[in-house]
Amino acid sequence: MSSQIIRSRIVPLTDEKRINVFIVDDSLFSRSRSKSVELLARVFDHVKHRYDRGFRMLTLGWSDGNTFLPLAFSLLSSEKESNRLCGMNDSIDKRTNGYRLRKEAIHKSTDVLLDLLKSARAYMVPASYLLFDSWFAFPAVIRKIREQKLHTICMLKSMPKVYYDYQGQKLNLNKLYANIRKKRGRAKILASVTVGIGQLEGGEQVSAKIVFVRDRRTKKKWLALLTTDTELPDEEVVRIYGKRWSIEVFFKMSKSYLKLAKEFQGRSYDSMVASTAIVFIRYIMLSLESRNGEDLRTIGQLFYICCDELKDISLTEALQKLLTLLERFLGERLQLAEQEIRRLIDYLIGNLPSFFKERLAICCCES
Known part of the structure; x- marks a missing residue:
């Protein structure tokens, strides 16, 4: 269903x-x-x-x-x-x-x-991706998911006996973070590195990208996200993993x-x-x-009809409507004299780029 x-x-x-x-x-x-x-x-x-x-x-x-x-x-x-x-x-x-x-x-x-x-x-x-928390984030599980031609994005947990291949060494997550170069300042994404997580049954090496993100809850700690799509930008890894929260909402709604x-x-x-x-x-x-x-x-079709109507409004018409609303507001709410309103409108138009001045010149003369 x-x-x-x-x-x-x-x-x-x-x-x-x-x-x-x-x-x-x-x-x-x-x-x-x-x-x-x-x-x-x-x-x-x-x-x-x-x-x-x-x-x-x-x-x-x-x-x-x-x-x-x-x-x-x-x-x-x-x-x-x-x-x-x-x-x-x-x-x-x-x-x-x-x-x-x-x-x-x-x-x-x-x-x-x-x-x-x-x-x-x-x-x-x-x-395109399978998202899960650190409870299932083991290299053997990730390799089996990759065998099904599906990429993974998951949170990693620092486990001393889970190793990743990096520059000919087998390092756990803590040592891997200590050996890579971090970004300076208060960057939200601290670092990213490509590692190996073993081989498939056919002998193909599986590579993965680990993205280290600053933990907002504490000042000194970090969080690690892993994806088997090594071409995916770091920001996209974080953004896509954010969709995992919807299953937590589902559990809460179902139980409560x-x-x-x-x-x-x-x-x-x-x-x-x-x-x-x-x-x-x-x-x-x-x-x-x-x-x-x-x-x-x-x-249905009404949505696309509305979109077409909105697209028919040109930039010039939109600017004219904005100036008309501004003029009405200054006169009714602030009760300014007509000469003061005209002076403010002329000052606003005078500071606009020439591209807009040419299109508003006729509008101002008529009004």
Whole structure:
């Protein structure tokens, strides 16, 4: 449903050069008071920084910078059996889609991420980049995404055992920042460098650009963004990554206003998946309605008729209207005499470039 809305309703509203992106992130699907829910597990809550009962709701979405639409999701239990509080229902037929979803729930999150991405691209959803936070920013994951012919833009986390190839050396993120030249002054973008992050299965070397940005929250720290599109300017890397915030808004809206994981309490894994899908569909309807209310192009041919009318107004006519409004304002609001108003108008015209004086000469004489 999302792919049809994107291709038939959203894409025609934007220019072909506009950058559309995939966004992936996870959020806690809380079942803190449950005890007998199928595949219930102890999962880590990144917000509260502690373990809680529930699932990790891994979500893949699409955005053009204005509209966000969820594409696919998976309620992940835990890869470790020791963290699972309840097991799988043994009566489920292994040939059904429900069994496939249950098996997917106990897989590694990075593997599920790649499966969601493949399913979205199979529906021909247009996107140039995949955006995600530092929780998935590992070179092995980035290489697998590159194998799907898709570029990545992600936030990096300083990890001592994750290395990048730079000038024949393997350096972690902190050492890499210390070895490169930074810009002087109070520049927002401190530095950028091209590094290697390993090889694809065919032996092709994967290069990536790391952009170091000043952290506004602290004076001495920095943030690092990575992209596999090494030709992308540094400012564009930062701008495009800013679109990732729309998935955070989506999580907030789904939980606070659409009552995700609150309006329905069931013990079956299928019922939780169905309830989540219904909430996502309601969000898609609201998102599409919001776009129709904000984007003037959704009013059809009338938009282009209005544009044509606006284009017919010449520069000379626009300047004449401005001077007429100024003259009316000075006379009605400031109550200036006609001679004073004429003196102000002549002074304004006299200080304009000759290009405008020639076009306003006739207008001034007539008025």
